[in-house]
Amino acid sequence: MPITSRTRWSQRPRVLRLIYRSQVAFNPVGMPFTEEVQAILSESRAHNAAVGITGALMVSRGHFAQVLEGPASAVKALYGGIACDARHRHPLVLSVEDIDRRAFPNWSMAYVNEVMQAAIPLTFRDAAMDPSSLSASGPALLAFLRYAVQEMSPEAISPRPASA
Numbered sequence: 001m002p003i004t005s006r007t008r009w010s011q012r013p014r015v016l017r018l019i020y021r022s023q024v025a026f027n028p029v030g031m032p033f034t035e036e037v038q039a040i041l042s043e044s045r046a047h048n049a050a051v052g053i054t055g056a057l058m059v060s061r062g063h064f065a066q067v068l069e070g071p072a073s074a075v076k077a078l079y080g081g082i083a084c085d086a087r088h089r090h091p092l093v094l095s096v097e098d099i100d101r102r103a104f105p106n107w108s109m110a111y112v113n114e115v116m117q118a119a120i121p122l123t124f125r126d127a128a129m130d131p132s133s134l135s136a137s138g139p140a141l142l143a144f145l146r147y148a149v150q151e152m153s154p155e156a157i158s159p160r161p162a163s164a
């Protein structure tokens, strides 16, 4: 049977993008903040690379925002686990959509740190800077994180400056 562009399309695995936000819930007597985030990034990058998931994570004003992109079944399974993780609470899914193209194809999990967040133009920051704000929609967070990752070459994580 000839393969038409239509059949090729239907045979492509479905790629899903899920964006959520949540409240940081680190144990106050646990590891320092940057080490907690570093631990999350290390396990995320190893697992995500193995299952074809890419994305970006930020922490702002006591909240996480994360974009997960990948095969639909892998994203759903991962989010099911993330939502139960005791390091955050009240996860709220902001958007779920099928996508043709990933926003973070080269990142098993990019991290947009505070220094980068502060350097992002106000037009992006207004809606997305505070993931706890009611105006922090999925599209606004995606635009913010995509700008940061494309324009600013994100570090794995940068420690707070010694003077801060």
Ligand SMILES: Cc1cc2nc3c(=O)[nH]c(=O)nc-3n(C[C@H](O)[C@H](O)[C@H](O)COP(=O)(O)O)c2cc1C
Pocket: 040, 043, 044, 045, 047, 048, 064, 066, 078, 081, 082, 083, 085, 087, 088, 109
């Ligand atoms: C804010 C946040 C984001 C996370 N993101 C990921 C991720 O992208 N990939 C991942 O494998 N684990 C991520 N984790 C860790 C998972 O919740 C979970 O600990 C990990 O997948 C190991 O699960 P398992 O013990 O069931 O194998 C994240 C955790 C938190 C708190």
